[in-house]
Amino acid sequence: MTIAVENGYRRLSVGPFRRRIHLRSVILCGLLGLLVVAMALAAAPLGSHEAGFADLVTVIFDPVHATGDGHAIIREFRLPRIMLAVLAGAMLGLSGAAMQSLTRNGLADPGLLGVKEAASLAVIGLIVFFPTASPVLRPFVGMAGGLFSALLVVFIAQDLSRMRFVLVGVGLSWLMAAALSIILTTADIRDVQTAMVWLAGSLNTASWDIIPIALVCAIIGAAILFLTAGAADVALLGDQAATGLGVRLRHLSILRFVAPVLLTAACVACVGSLGFVGLLAPHMARLAIRGNQTALLTGSALFGAALVLAADTIGRIAFAPLQLPAGIVLSIVGVPVLLLLLRKRRNLL
Secondary structure, three states: OEEEEEOOEEEEEEOOEEEEEEHHHHHHHHHHHHHHHHHHHHHOOOOOOOOOHHHHHHHHHOHHHOOOHHHHHHHHHHHHHHHHHHHHHHHHHHHHHHHHHHHOOOOOOHHHHOHHHHHHHHHHHHHHHOOOOOOOHHHHHHHHHHHHHHHHHHHHHOOOOHHHHHHHHHHHHHHHHHHHHHHHHHOOHHHHHHHHHHHOOOOOOOOOOOHHHHHHHHHHHHHHHHHOHHHHHHHOOOHHHHHHOOOOHHHHHHHHHHHHHHHHHHHHHHHOOOOOHHHHHHHHHHHHOOOOHHHHHHHHHHHHHHHHHHHHHHHHHOOOOOOOOHHHHHHHHHHHHHHHHHHHOOOOO
16 A cells, blocks of 8 residues: 655555545545534434433443333434434435536536436325335335436436436426325325325434335445546546546446436435435535545535434424424525525635
């Protein structure tokens, strides 16, 4: 292993693997990761039922003796909910950063291609027409709907040219939203109540059965984005320069299109529609961490995880025993933050 210093970057070489690392970005990402871990540990004992920090320590380090009610609450309800919040936020942060990079538009959002609406439509259809279906089926149905929407956008647009497929995606999202409204206004009121809570972005149904599905999707999507991060940095120089440097732009566009679609569809299918995360997290990463695509993706994932985890924790404890869906809290907090970011970056957008 060798390390060389070049213009503030550390060039790390381990056999055939070579990567430029900016020390400041690494430190900031590390601190942000520790903050997310601290938030998760602080959130686990909080809630409307008794469970202390000692119960959390016992569940983590001595699970054999974790047999009390407080232990059960943390192990069966709060830990999977916290883990799902972190995964969902990270997936939306990654997909938002990738979409903004692909379209070169700072206002691009993971739901730009109708993926959110299509995934929501598929899951709501499952809830309304098959109310006895297991919640574990929702991620699979939602991902199928989201992927179908993305393929339909590509088929109609015929290519991945930025303006064309964005406009097709926006139009398709309106169509999906209209179909969703029709279902909600004609379905049984009891099914509609369940659907509306889920649609608001709720983690109430979080369980250990859903975690592996979200984790696998997060790993696959993140792997695609991080492995293509170097080529994405080159692509930002322009099509001619990138082609001259050996970047296959078509292949790169397809990969960085598929990954956000997978991440967004999986997130929506698992926890419902969480607004603003995919839009805000990349901007927060650019302001705090900067750096190349690798640093941006890492920072966006961590900021997204922190946003969703904070929103879900606030929703759980602010009006306990009543719980606000994380999506509502994110909307309340996200609008003023978005306006502030737009003001700070008004000369760049």
